[in-house]
Amino acid sequence: MFDILNQDTLYFWSAPFFLSIIFIEMYFSYKAKAKNYDFKDTSTNVYFALVNFSLDLLMKAFSFLVMGLCFKYRFITWDNQVVYWLVAFIGQDFLYYIHHYVDHHSRFFWAVHVTHHNSKYYNISTGFRSPVLQPLFRYMFFLPLAFAGIAPLHIMFAYAMNQNYGTLCHTNFIKSKLGLWGYFFVTPSHHRVHHASNTKYLDKNMGMVLIIWDRIFGTFQAEEDETEYEKLKYGLTTDLEDRGPINVIFHEWKEIFKDFFVRRKGLPVTTRLKYVFMPPGWSHDGSSKTSKELQKELRDNLTRNSEHKIKQELQKA
Numbered sequence: 001m002f003d004i005l006n007q008d009t010l011y012f013w014s015a016p017f018f019l020s021i022i023f024i025e026m027y028f029s030y031k032a033k034a035k036n037y038d039f040k041d042t043s044t045n046v047y048f049a050l051v052n053f054s055l056d057l058l059m060k061a062f063s064f065l066v067m068g069l070c071f072k073y074r075f076i077t078w079d080n081q082v083v084y085w086l087v088a089f090i091g092q093d094f095l096y097y098i099h100h101y102v103d104h105h106s107r108f109f110w111a112v113h114v115t116h117h118n119s120k121y122y123n124i125s126t127g128f129r130s131p132v133l134q135p136l137f138r139y140m141f142f143l144p145l146a147f148a149g150i151a152p153l154h155i156m157f158a159y160a161m162n163q164n165y166g167t168l169c170h171t172n173f174i175k176s177k178l179g180l181w182g183y184f185f186v187t188p189s190h191h192r193v194h195h196a197s198n199t200k201y202l203d204k205n206m207g208m209v210l211i212i213w214d215r216i217f218g219t220f221q222a223e224e225d226e227t228e229y230e231k232l233k234y235g236l237t238t239d240l241e242d243r244g245p246i247n248v249i250f251h252e253w254k255e256i257f258k259d260f261f262v263r264r265k266g267l268p269v270t271t272r273l274k275y276v277f278m279p280p281g282w283s284h285d286g287s288s289k290t291s292k293e294l295q296k297e298l299r300d301n302l303t304r305n306s307e308h309k310i311k312q313e314l315q316k317a
Helices: 007-031 039-072 081-105 107-116 124-128 138-147 152-168 188-195 212-217 247-263 269-277 291-316
Strands: none
Touching: 007 124, 007 152, 039 124, 039 138, 039 152, 039 247, 081 107, 081 138, 081 152, 081 212, 107 247, 107 269, 124 152, 138 152, 247 269
8 A cells, every 4th residue: 555655656746836836936036036046047957857867767777676685685574654654754864864974075975966056046946956966876875774674665755755845945935943843853944054155054954854963963053144244155165167067967076087187196096086085175285175174264263363352352451
């Protein structure tokens, strides 16, 4: 009876809902003159979604074969369906958090995931700006659920359900932090932080449905009130100059290629490999910095500025 609970059925029935809600958000964005949408950017989101979906279809047989093999050697058989589905959804969300964390902390995986972040706009359609090459390996992160006795069909159904929730969080129109709900669940406020390129917000709020993983593992950052000096900025720390259909997918791979084969020729292979697998921004000579290094610099500067102000106040007194 649970065979209807699969990824394809969910996408089929949810597509009209998301189309409607995107058009509604477009209308209110236009009425409010909020400039949340751009035709070329939204077209890119559709393009990414179609490429991702096509690759997903091509990979489906292989990914289900691998997950099915793991499921065959499962070490738990669930009799209680309530517990089964709780494990499916909560387990899926936790494994997605790990997947997402790796995406942001290894440049190799970031080169795939960056497509979801390289828009300067933030709206419901951004939720469909897929990391287009992810179907090639995404299922590997979900294998523990198969070993834990969750059927591959239901693993991907839970994934799709969680993704649908996360897509709804891609909006600027819900400003509230949603009180108690926002303590346990991801909200638009949390996910705006995740998409912001302001230094203090980099690599924060990795959760898709539950924000508790970020609170537990130290990647949580609340959205702070904007000031005229620091407004929320979406996109990458360095904007793309070429937003052509090929470059928006492969731009980070091009930079990795240059770092490994062109820019760092005099370095040992082991060091050049670090430009592939270490966190984005890592460099052997400090010429570029990771998000953690940038955030440490920001904290140090704020501390120095604060100490300087205190000294000035004391001198005035």
